[in-house]
Amino acid sequence: MIVIDGVLIDDEVLRAKFRCDLGRCKGACCVVGELGAPVTSDEVEIIESLLDKVKPYLPEANQKTIDEKGVYEVHQGSLFLTTVEGRECVFATIDENGIATCNLEKLYLNGESEFRKPISCHLFPIRVRRRLGMEALVYMQIEECEAGRACGAKEKVYLYEFLAPALERKYGVAWMKKFLNVCRQSKSDKDLNYKFKS
Secondary structure (H helix, E strand, O other), rough: OOOEEEEEOOHHHHEEEEOOOOOHOOOOHHHHOOOEEEOHHHHHHHHHHHHHHHHHHOOOHHHHHHHHHEEEEOOEEEEOOOOOEEEEEEEEOOOOOOEEEEEEHHHOOOOOOOOOHHHHHHOOOOOEEEEEEEEEEEEEOHHHHHHHHHHHHHHHOEHHHOHHHHHHHHHHHHHHHHHHHHHHHHHOOOOEEEEEEE
């Protein structure tokens, strides 16, 4: 485990290879689990401000769930996005091929919002935990992401490369540069072609 500017990073975050394979996993991270995605109070505020824009994209059952339960629920003092009857996130749409996609992200990609999606979704399969009084980046190796592990291994994409935009969004450019330097030092292949947004 390494520490960069007060953030603990599990060794597996540096070692693992991963790249989402949506055609095979079918967006399981938007569906599987007892709770929806973890969110912050600031994210809830942003999401609630986007409801008029995002609701037209949502299935009727999702709209009804939001009207009845709101966009989040509280579990053991933490906030999570609401789910439709304990299944998919209220902001997900499942298409004719059974693939779940995020309508908050659709707004962003369509230029209708500057908010891409909750940072916990953007970072997955990394989760941010608390350890030793610090944030800790932990790689969650769930069964539903086996296709992503296979894809990453085949294409030789490291988990941290795949998630670099999300990590930069979470911690900023200065932190990300330090992190990538550590990653380069730990690999024989030094050619990491990540381009910073700023």
